[in-house]
Amino acid sequence: MAKLMLHGALDRPATLSVADLRDWPQHRAAVTFDCATNGPQHHVFEGPLLRDVIQDAGPGFDAHRRKDRSRFLLAISGGDGHHTVVAWAELDGDFGDTPVLLATRLDGSDLDDAGAQLVVPSDRCGARYVSAVTRVWFGTVGERGTSAAPSP
Ligand SMILES: Nc1nc2c(c(=O)[nH]1)N[C@H]1C(S)=C(S)[C@@H](COP(=O)(O)O)O[C@H]1N2
Numbered sequence: 001m002a003k004l005m006l007h008g009a010l011d012r013p014a015t016l017s018v019a020d021l022r023d024w025p026q027h028r029a030a031v032t033f034d035c036a037t038n039g040p041q042h043h044v045f046e047g048p049l050l051r052d053v054i055q056d057a058g059p060g061f062d063a064h065r066r067k068d069r070s071r072f073l074l075a076i077s078g079g080d081g082h083h084t085v086v087a088w089a090e091l092d093g094d095f096g097d098t099p100v101l102l103a104t105r106l107d108g109s110d111l112d113d114a115g116a117q118l119v120v121p122s123d124r125c126g127a128r129y130v131s132a133v134t135r136v137w138f139g140t141v142g143e144r145g146t147s148a149a150p151s152p
């Protein structure tokens, strides 16, 4: 059974199966990819908000300071090495408020065996729809462009 690891600047890093992701409220997103090559592709995804999953893992920011929250990034990787980034501010209700999902179902089929899929409903084409997610890293980029843990 496919699992994903939540790691980085989190008080409670976790390894979660697709079944575990159903412990959060499930949201639905009907999306259309409109990539250059093969015309519009319609899909319906269901799963928890990535924001809710990260919130429960204890993100290492000062939750009361928007400016602190705005420093954080997530890097989402698939088992095949494809990976992409999302800014925390895209997800945060005080900023982009985008309902990014970690999907547990695609077009009515469970993703338990395949693994969760990242869903960025506002994206026009599919590159951030990382399938078979194995890792979600959460953290900041240091002043010199190096990955760094947040300052204490
Ligand atoms: N794990 C993984 N997910 C991935 C990719 C990939 O190479 N690996 N390619 C992305 C890209 S570029 C696109 S356009 C969509 C394509 O989705 P489809 O194969 O369902 O059309 O998957 C995305 N998710």
Ligand SMILES: [Mo]
Binding pocket: 035, 125, 126, 127
């Ligand atoms: Mo793509």
